[in-house]
Amino acid sequence: MSLFRKKSVHDILKQVEKNELDGHAALGKHLTARDLTAFGIAAIIGAGIFSTIGKASADGGPAVIFLFLFTALACGFAAFAYAEFASMVPVSGSAYTYSYVAFGEIIAWIIGWALIMEYAIGNITVAISWSDYFTGLLESGGLHLPQWVQMDYLTASNGFRDATALMQGGKTFENLDAGLQTAYTAWTTAPTLGSFHFVADLPALFIIILITTLVYRGMKESRNASNLMVVVKLCIILLVIAVGIFYVDTTNWNPFAPNGVAGVLKGVSAVFFAYIGFDAISTTAEECKNPQRDLPKGMMWAIIICTILYVIIALVLTGMVRYEELNVGDPLAFVFEKLDLKWMSGIIAVSAVVAMASVLLVFQMGQPRIWMSMSRDGLLPKRYSRVHPKFKTPSYATIVTGFVVAVPALFLNLTMVTDLCSIGTLFAFVLVCAGVLVLQNKKDIPRGKFKTPYINSKFIFPLLIVAGLVFAFTYNKQATMDFLTNEKQINSPETIVTSLSEVETKTVYDFLVTKSTAEHKTVDLEALLSEFNQDEALYKSTVDSLPIAENLKYESGFNLFKHKIPMWIFFVVLVGLAFWSIKENLSLIPLLGLVCCLYMMAELSVWNWIYFTVWLLVGLSIYFGFSRKNSKLNTQQ
Numbered sequence: 001m002s003l004f005r006k007k008s009v010h011d012i013l014k015q016v017e018k019n020e021l022d023g024h025a026a027l028g029k030h031l032t033a034r035d036l037t038a039f040g041i042a043a044i045i046g047a048g049i050f051s052t053i054g055k056a057s058a059d060g061g062p063a064v065i066f067l068f069l070f071t072a073l074a075c076g077f078a079a080f081a082y083a084e085f086a087s088m089v090p091v092s093g094s095a096y097t098y099s100y101v102a103f104g105e106i107i108a109w110i111i112g113w114a115l116i117m118e119y120a121i122g123n124i125t126v127a128i129s130w131s132d133y134f135t136g137l138l139e140s141g142g143l144h145l146p147q148w149v150q151m152d153y154l155t156a157s158n159g160f161r162d163a164t165a166l167m168q169g170g171k172t173f174e175n176l177d178a179g180l181q182t183a184y185t186a187w188t189t190a191p192t193l194g195s196f197h198f199v200a201d202l203p204a205l206f207i208i209i210l211i212t213t214l215v216y217r218g219m220k221e222s223r224n225a226s227n228l229m230v231v232v233k234l235c236i237i238l239l240v241i242a243v244g245i246f247y248v249d250t251t252n253w254n255p256f257a258p259n260g261v262a263g264v265l266k267g268v269s270a271v272f273f274a275y276i277g278f279d280a281i282s283t284t285a286e287e288c289k290n291p292q293r294d295l296p297k298g299m300m301w302a303i304i305i306c307t308i309l310y311v312i313i314a315l316v317l318t319g320m321v322r323y324e325e326l327n328v329g330d331p332l333a334f335v336f337e338k339l340d341l342k343w344m345s346g347i348i349a350v351s352a353v354v355a356m357a358s359v360l361l362v363f364q365m366g367q368p369r370i371w372m373s374m375s376r377d378g379l380l381p382k383r384y385s386r387v388h389p390k391f392k393t394p395s396y397a398t399i400v401t402g403f404v405v406a407v408p409a410l411f412l413n414l415t416m417v418t419d420l421c422s423i424g425t426l427f428a429f430v431l432v433c434a435g436v437l438v439l440q441n442k443k444d445i446p447r448g449k450f451k452t453p454y455i456n457s458k459f460i461f462p463l464l465i466v467a468g469l470v471f472a473f474t475y476n477k478q479a480t481m482d483f484l485t486n487e488k489q490i491n492s493p494e495t496i497v498t499s500l501s502e503v504e505t506k507t508v509y510d511f512l513v514t515k516s517t518a519e520h521k522t523v524d525l526e527a528l529l530s531e532f533n534q535d536e537a538l539y540k541s542t543v544d545s546l547p548i549a550e551n552l553k554y555e556s557g558f559n560l561f562k563h564k565i566p567m568w569i570f571f572v573v574l575v576g577l578a579f580w581s582i583k584e585n586l587s588l589i590p591l592l593g594l595v596c597c598l599y600m601m602a603e604l605s606v607w608n609w610i611y612f613t614v615w616l617l618v619g620l621s622i623y624f625g626f627s628r629k630n631s632k633l634n635t636q637q
Helices: 009-017 033-044 047-088 094-102 105-140 153-168 178-189 202-217 219-247 260-265 268-273 278-287 291-320 331-338 342-376 395-409 414-439 460-474 477-485 493-498 502-515 525-534 536-545 557-584 588-603 606-630 632-636
Strands: none
Touching: 009 094, 033 219, 033 278, 033 291, 033 342, 047 094, 047 260, 047 268, 047 278, 047 291, 047 331, 047 342, 047 414, 047 588, 094 105, 094 342, 094 414, 105 202, 105 342, 105 395, 105 414, 105 606, 153 178, 153 493, 202 219, 202 342, 202 395, 219 291, 219 331, 219 342, 268 414, 268 588, 278 291, 278 342, 278 414, 291 331, 331 342, 342 395, 414 588, 414 606, 460 477, 460 557, 460 588, 493 525, 502 525, 502 536, 525 536, 557 588, 557 606, 606 632
16 A cells, blocks of 8 residues: 555645755746746747647648547646646645546656656757757758758658668659658768768757757746747737738638548647647746746636637638648748748747747756656655755756656657657546546645535536547447457558568569559559549559458458547446446546547557657556655655
8 A cells, every 4th residue: 555655735835834944945936827828838838839739730631620629628637637636735836736636656756757757758849849940941041951950860761761661662762751861861971880870850959959058047037038939929919810810711611620520630749739838827826926826727717818819829720721731840931921921931040949948948947847746755766856956956857857858869759759658648638637536535635725516426527428429439439340350451651562472562562453444554663553542442442453462451350440449448448437426426537638648649550659658567566666655655664
């Protein structure tokens, strides 16, 4: 039972008062509700609106606004839970501290470890996106950096491999995607040491060092910088809306949901990433002048303002150009350049650089405070809770955070880190919502000034599950049956071509040339196979007749089922929550927050779950090797 030993709210508040006696100087109190709202906007409006919104819009069409609204609703539910805990336990530590009170030490460690991943991986993601915009800005000014100093190692390596496979299939270098061309160039022109290619994202390293220095210097400096950057990017976004609205063509909104519900939901990871950050506000609780009043206000206002801006921007973008064209890394700059408004593209590029720097600032500020809280409890070495006597910041933890973010940013892939950041954050949201449910009927817990409005879920929640089942088996019947029966899925032309050996490539090309009706036969195998992809039935019959192994044509059996495991976990938990809600009369808002966040976790790929599990296992080995015996609760016992 020592794994689940809990901290009481009384003890936590008493510990904050005694920090000076333990050698921990107090953090400076500088923040108001307005500052917290600005921090929330600074964290939320960043890579999401300037980068990932493009991919989500391309997948879902104009209907992506419903995904923004759904995600905002899920984050709003989670924000209620965060606000209630922040009001109850107004100390640094965020979900880590809340879990220590609700569930016990082992769960608190797991959530603290997940938050370390959220903030570190999130900042790696934003640093990479910042680097892309910054180098684009330099190039527009005539300064061209070598490709191998502005790209991460994994993207260059994977891009070189895919480009080689496609060129082997007959595609010329000029016909490759721009991203593959860049990756191939970076890999082939980079300095080498033996077989190692030195490809590293140096601008990402530069911005992380700069932001870490600012965070180290103090909360007041960080607050002033954040407020300034928020004003700049809000002005730019309002300018984008004001100019873009005159170029909206409503025919581009037809069809509104071209790829149906599946297309809209495909952007879950990208859109959720656009909202990550509001929870970082709760790590600043000890630096608020009135945390019990201001933290709930700051979180809610940040989510409301950002959701309104996201929905309007999505409608403007999908109205200015067709949704299919938005699958680019810099959608805002792209649409204005396409409409020959190059002056707006330049303004957007500058504002993106500022906006992403503000996200880095908030995340880089949040992570050291999690480490500081864990160190205060004895779960990390004591030096992590050291507060600088002059700057009043967790100095040692801030420097270590800089290294933890800077080194991986040189080498890691953007897609991988985006999804990892999302799953770590969603996991934290799930546990915070569950924590409010666990504590809702306990009378001995001191309550703060803010409490989530109580609505009994006993009958409402089971009815919502029944409504969901009715929708699945009527309006979405085919997809539901394919999911339940594990119906095999045909691979795309690119997937097939990039998985072939050199001999198989030639065999497939010779076979398709005889079946192609085109007057001029292309030497590009992917383009040749894509000719048949215009008609679903024709493509299926063509792929069925290809002289290659079945596993290259289709994904089936366990290879297909493994991707559905997260969703099956969601369904099992959903049934358990229904029984729990009936038995305990659970509060509806945190319950819906838990379900929405768990659903978005289930929409992420099984590989994200595997990577996340590996991260947790590493964390548990540290807990059992160091933290458990050094925990202050253990030494007190």
